[in-house]
Amino acid sequence: MGYSVISQIMLIYYPVLAAIGVPVNLVAIVILSRGKCGLSKCISVYLVGMAAGDLLVVITDPIFSKINVLYLPWSFLDITPLCSFILSMTEAATVVSVWFTVAFTFDRFVAICCEKLKTKYCTERTAAVVLGTVSVLGCSESLPWYFIYEPRFIIDNVPWGCEIKPSFLTSPAWAAFEMLHLILTPCVPFCLILLLNVLTVRRILVSSRVRRGLRGRSNGENQSDPEMENRKKSIILLFSISGSFILLWLTQVVFSIYVRIVDIRSYYSFTDPGYITEQTAKMLQLLSSCTNTCIYVLTQTKFREELKNAVKYPFNLIVKFTDAKYSFSALAMPSAAMRSTLAEQMQDAPSSWTIPHHLSQVEKSLRRNPFDHKALRQCSARNVLGDLQGKEGVAPIGQFLDQTADAIWQNVSSPELTNRHRDVAWMVVRKALPVQSFQHARNISTTARCPRGCSIARPSSTS
Template sequence: MTPIENVPTTNLVAIVILSRGKCGLSKCVTRYLVGMAAADLLVVISQPLLMWTAWIYFPQSFLFITPVCSLARWLIFASTAASVWLTVAFTVDRFVAICCEKLKTKYCTERTAAVVIGTVSVLAFLETVPWGFTSEPLVIIDGVPWYCVLTSSYKYSSSWVVFEMFHRIFTPCVPFFLILLFNILTARRILVASRARRRLRGQKSGENDKDREMENRRKSIVLLFSITGSFILLWVTRLVFYIYQRISMNFVYYSVMHPVYIVEETSGMLHIISSCTNTCIYALTQSKFREDLKNAVIYPLNWILKLIQRI
């Protein structure tokens, strides 16, 4: 299996481990992380598996009947929008938890997280519905439309240009801005609180032992910044390419060695990679997640060894 094809397994492992609720995270945070992992899993299923892998191994399959591949194209945009906006929702939740003491008890709850995740997902899927109508058949064989190519109206119609500009601003330009804004405000609050807490502890006892509260805040901010930071870095190339493509009106490349084609495929690869980095981040920043992951790997090995010994 290629690294891209291994991504679904990675996300499934993250969903299973997080759903057990034994990673030392609050139920609210766990809900967001599971929601983000599920959206990322859907991104990987819709793009690398339904499109890329199918194109290589099953080029004549039903997946390339025009209505089916149009549906797959819509699913790519819908799942991507859901993944992006769930990252924003998680960022806002951590901002409220750290910076808004009065609102924290009402907003940072498992029920609110479930409502936010459901609402964001539904809105993301509705906002991307028009993408399912941007394709037309390449050929018609025995009355059956095959393959999907961009319609001429999509390429040159001012209505589609306006829609695409709205979509690109809505996802991911606005999320970029919101994530940076809330991260800066959250970091500022933590720095101010840390200085005040250190002064207070120094005045009270002069102790140098570790402050458990500040240690928990540090872990929370490392997790937040790692997730949102990787999202921004891996999406920048894709965003720049979107802007270039619309300005140049260049949608077709006649060689796989064309520099712009290479940039397009690279940006797509980075976009897909962003759907599997969160699991690596959990493993690097959360000791209990690492412990559960280790147990998940060791358990089947132990079971196989016991089975061999009995034989």
């Protein structure tokens, strides 16, 4: 007897999902962790955590739970303790991934709707604490799933397979735990994401109307609003992630509630409509673990640029190595014919075949930076210096975005300032202005009070 239609789809769907989901989430983790996508550190931490959670879902569910059953039946992964561990970790990864999305949605809600709480909550440290807490609680909540299975067979004293214990179907305690699990994942996250997005949209509409009115009165004409442009990018990212989650989880949420109401425990065949609906809902749910990277590509310009650079990186390495080899081999190691010719002309003068120090520095710079050597030779020294400076990264400044930090550093090094003013501006940005409290914090001064007789010591500029 051949496979049913839904089984044939699963045989193709899950390997393709695993082949796409693992590299896609790994690329997202690498690119976002570099912090060069123009996003705040807080958002980057949440997105890296969500990508890591989605990666764990792809590894535990499609690979270890689905592909193992479809293509590798009765492998070592089917030993009962390992099988129970994989199934419990599948539940844990799903719970953690879902609540990571809720945490990100709540963070954006606070950033847009709660101005007073924003400065304290929307920080890199708070994001890390929230993700760590969610991970611990999610794994703890999913731990009981390990104990609901028993072996199907025992061969040579080795337990094989995972079968649900009869007590799980009859015990009120297990029934309460299953209901609690259903409420916590995915019913509560689904409702929270919907509620937070509705409140966020409401606040955005009100604030946008007020800002347009104020700017229209002050300027008398329509002009671009940088604050609204930055907020628009964050909103597009938030709604894209939340919208894809809601759409792909909708079938699973509705069917899970329907199954508990009707009390469906098993199916008679693989062509049963209930079985087909359950597997379809599961495939859509797992698809949500691969969509976030596509959302980043479509909505984030700098993420696309970093992705292009990542794709080009191996080829740039090959080109750099080839160009450097042929560009500097003649200078560093002249050919035998050239050496003999030069030696005949320079018999009476000392000679050296090593590269001068200043040329070796140029060589190192060209090796590190992927320039087109032909175009480089046509540029002036000033243009080459500008290109080299453009390759350098921007030093971060507190919670400012990369664009704001770049503008600050340009103003600090403005040619209109004297050297003394530049030094003072640099110390202000670096919070290293040598005020009395700064010196006292480093044991340079015996007191933190102002020498002019101020009654209250000023707070340290390094705090």
